[in-house]
Amino acid sequence: MSTDFYWRIGMEGDHASLRTPRRYNRGHAGGHGPGNIAPAIRGGRLDGYSYIDHMAAVVKASESAGFVGGLLPSFPVTEDPWATASALARESDTYRFMVAFQPGFLHPLQAARMSASLQRATGGRLVYNIISGGGGAPQLWWGDKVAHDDRYARTSEFLDVLRGVWDGRPFDYDGRFFKAEGAALPPLLTGQPFPEVYFSGSSGAAVDAAGRHSDYYLSWLEPFDDLRAKFDGVRARSEKSGRTPKFAVRIDIVARHTEEAAWAELEKGWASVDRAAADRAAQGDSVGAARIKGWVPEHITGYRDLEVQPNVWCGFSLIRGGPAFGLVGSYEQIAERLDQLIDLGVDAFILAGNPHLEEAYRVGEEVLPLLRRTTPTRVRTRSTR
């Protein structure tokens, strides 16, 4: 058995480590202080590199370390994944670009054309992470007034049209959100593989939409029993449409040679957490975000209180942007947890760690070889360098 392991790219910038919460010193978000990388300061001025140059390095590291590709997340504060994938398409060999996007912002025919061109530019290495938006103020910031459940209806329509035009035969559609008459990809762009779909969303409306359209149902990490229940729910809802979904999990990892060393990595970062500010950051109508809040204990005496089951820690969102849950432990422990997740039904992983470049090598070299239930999918390289 082989399993697809992806590695995330930090699209807002990156941290040198989790010891310095929210201090971005890779890319432009940290304000170009001393010790900044891409751009760095040389001879008293910025050296002309930009964060794309570091992202390119993370792409190469992920390829070398044995990952099939990476997730390029999308938020109002991050670089755009379509633009990043287009820029890096031609300087990567095997890396699959998992582009996160909200279907409301591009017309589906436009998305189909961009996707087919990206498939041609990469030799078929585009993967979708379809997100339907967290709602609240960010949604209006994007210029999107469509309400929560309607957003998933729109996502469904979007994917209907995207698939409908893909084979190049004229396609008509008369939906609530999208209409098309004789829409089709041109001959030049047809014949490309349709990108695999990783579908995110925790609500009933999301799961219904996912059942019809996804190859993988993608969830953030949760306590294992909750994750099992969530997957069962998706399976039950998907039966209606006759599809058997596969499951993927997005997991932050702090893995070290001993468990003590792994926890020590979080200790300093925890000490400077501003909890009030972190609470305010969780807004909107995202059901996934609300689920996470329910697990955080009200009175916390120390960071180990957030270890909700062995090696499963829900404090990540307090020390950097993004999901709350991740795995903390020794290389052996992390491998064991990943094996347990495979037993639980996980078919693919999106892993992440800060800093992304160095941690890609660490997890690729120290953790993945210890897996017993599976081997990571190996991609044949196009050329040897």
Place this chain on the structure above:
Amino acid sequence: MTEFRWELPVRGDGRHIGSVSAHRNGFDFLDQVVLAAELSGLDGVVAPYDPEGEESWVVAGSALRQTRHLRVGVEFHPAFGTPVYAAKLSATLQRLSNGRLDWRLRVETDAADAAARGDRVSGADRYRRAAEFLTVARGVWNEEQVLPGRFGGTGFEFAGEYYDVVDGGFRGILSGLPFPIVHLAGNSREAIELSAGHGDVHVFDETADGADDAVASLRDAASRSGRTVRAGLALPVIARETEAEAWARVLRQWREVYPGAADAEVRALALDGSRWSGFGRIGYTRSIGLVGSYEQVAHALSDYRTRGIEIFELTGHPHIEELHRAGEHLLHLVDPAGRTLVGQENQA
């Protein structure tokens, strides 16, 4: 400085009219064209919106990453998606390219293309929508650096006919970047008015009567709006060492389409100067362009320049060969100040 840009062959290319060689399509080929434009000293390339070709944002993103100097124009239609998303895509492209992205907003498109997107907006409304699109995109854009504030905007509000934004506006890494230079095109009154209010460059097609009146009306309209809009001209070019060689090339191409055609028939399409109005019939999207020796074509371009054209959007195929020709033989004749080393001039 006079700028020279080149339209990228997003459908592929070949040695013959209408042919696309197996060796000249897709991204291996486009990479070569982009490199040819960069090394030949062109100032920019344009990835056209072509429903039959490679998608322009993907082409532009890839081109920006592979070059240091070229400005890269992405042509797209307002119905491609939302203006906020166009701006968001562009912020990343501006960041990674050190501000070399241009927009070419395409307003006019054919009926089948509009129907495919379910786009019912027609007539003058298309220009109103384009104006809203640019207003919103510029509205959320902050050229000054704004500190990050998680998920908060910078107070841009818009409730229009086509778009709505509440507390929009870019912060953090999305701010502090130049807005793309906006190119618009079209010879109609609506097109010129749109540029006067919202564009930075207006690219005309050449007409038999010349571009003078159009350039003058652009100047008038822009000054009424209190703005400056640079005038550009799109021209196919066939330039060779001698005039005879250039015409021989035209005739060979013509006879690929019309075998046995007489010389006189082809020459009859010549206008004054080096202008020839037959390009549309040998595979080009524009009908009027320039034919002649390098000196003649350079002279014609210089003449346009004295009449107010600041940007030329050239094209010729096969693209890689013609780009090298333009860089080696043509551009420095039109723009010697910008394309010779000042130090060497002084020594000579």
